[in-house]
Amino acid sequence: MILAVEGDWTLPHYAILRRQVERARRQVTDADQVDLHGLGELDTAGAGLLAELLGPARVARLSDWAPELPAERQALLKTVAAALDKPQAQQKPETNGFADVLTHVGRSVSSVWNQQRTLLGFIGLTLQTLFSVSLSPRRWRITSLVAHIEQTGLDAIPIVALLTFLVGAVVAFLGATVLADFGATIYTVNLVAFSFLREFGVLLAAILLAGRTASAFAAQIGAMKSNEEIDAIRTLGLSPIELLVLPRMLAMLITLPILTFIGMLSGIVGGLTVCALALDISPAMFFTILQRDIPLNHFLVGLGKAPVFAFLIAVIGCLEGFKASGSAQSVGEHTTSSVVQSIFMVILIDAIAALFFMEMGW
Structure with missing residues (x-):
């Protein structure tokens, strides 16, 4: 049996050709011969119908049994047949909302875990570089260190002092309000001193520097990376950790304890102001209670956490x-x-340090 393909196989004749192809497909076998001498115009729509009629295998051998067909038409038919022969992508199975929530939670946990691993690795690299630089004074970046001390410490003093002063006043107001019901407003002094020496002084200063300085460090180094300045540093044979990280980290280690001390003083002064104006507790009585009832270890506990926080924020x-x-x-x-x-x-x-110190009785 010989299958003769004639006429124009174009989009205007698509409907008629579709019906004819569907009828002919039931009768055409692989053993039948195909005659393309009468083929007129051909476009992509007609090529798709013709490839569907003949089958991808026969179209792939088109140059063998129809060499008279122009090369551009052979290329069109082969391309369309190859596209039709590709298996359709399987649709993703529909999932319910609960499964999506579990997937999102799993990805978030995995991301946090990878993030902490990366942080630990970077901490180790920073400590290794610090140890190697400390043995060679010529590699110390004193100018950069002083500049970052000014940026992270001196410029942050007003905001730290103001914030801790206001929080100290609020703590004193709240403490006096609660303790007044028990006739123990005098213990507002202990509340303010204890909270600022152990927690609020270092915590507020660290949170302020986390928002103010950590973001500045990330933006500065990120901008340098986008401008390929870090690649230039590596090209010169220098260490970006030594040039960019160590001065910032050392500056934070110096400035955060100082800011913590200023925060402690400002918070206590804020509490002192409220006690003097609203609770009839004179400054002399305030300092007498402070000296008598508040041991030194509370101050040391608060100040001892400052270097740890500074190191983490900088890194x-x-x-x-x-x-x-x-x-x-x-x-x-x-x-x-x-x-x-x-x-x-x-x-x-x-929080971990507070639990530890509480269990140790410090």
Whole structure:
């Protein structure tokens, strides 16, 4: 049997050709011969019908049994047949909302775990670089260190002092309100001193620096990476950790204890102001109670947490800067991430330290 293909196989004749192809497909076998001498115009729509009629295998051998067909038509038929022969992509099975929630939770947990592993690795790299640089005084970056001390410490003193002063006043108001019901407003002094020496002084200063300084570190290093300045540093044979991370980390280690001390004083002064104006507790009585009832270990506990918080804030801010890609959106996302991570780690470590010191009786 010979199958003769004639006429124009184009889009205007598609409906008629479709019906004819459906009738002919039931009768055509692989052994039948095909005659394409009468084929007129041909476009993509007609090529699709013709490839469906002949089958992908026969179209692939088109040059063998129809050499008279122009090369462009052979290429069109082979391309359309190859596209029709590809298996259709399987549709993804529909999932319910609960499964999507579990998937999202799993991905979030995995992301947090990978993030913490990366942070631990970066901490180890930073400590290794610090140890190697400390043995070679010529590699110390004193100018950069002083500049970052001014940026992270001196410029942050007003906001830290003001915030802790206001929080100290609020704590004194709340303490006096509650203690007045028991006739123990005098213990407002102990409340203010105890809370600021152990917790609020270092915690508020660390949170402020997490929002103010960690974001600045991430944005600065992220912008340098987007401008390929970090690649240039590596090309010169220098270490980005030594040039960019160590001065920032050391500056934070110096400034946060100082800001913590200022925060403690400002918070106590805020409580003193409320006690003097609203509770009829004179400054002399305030300081007498402070000296008599508040031991030194509360001050040391609060101040001892400052270097740990400073190290974590600096490392997280620098790491997020290195993780940023070349786009401005990536720099903004990692800057936001540095603030969130820093505050989370500060509060987490502070909670663990509070439980530890409570169990130790310090």
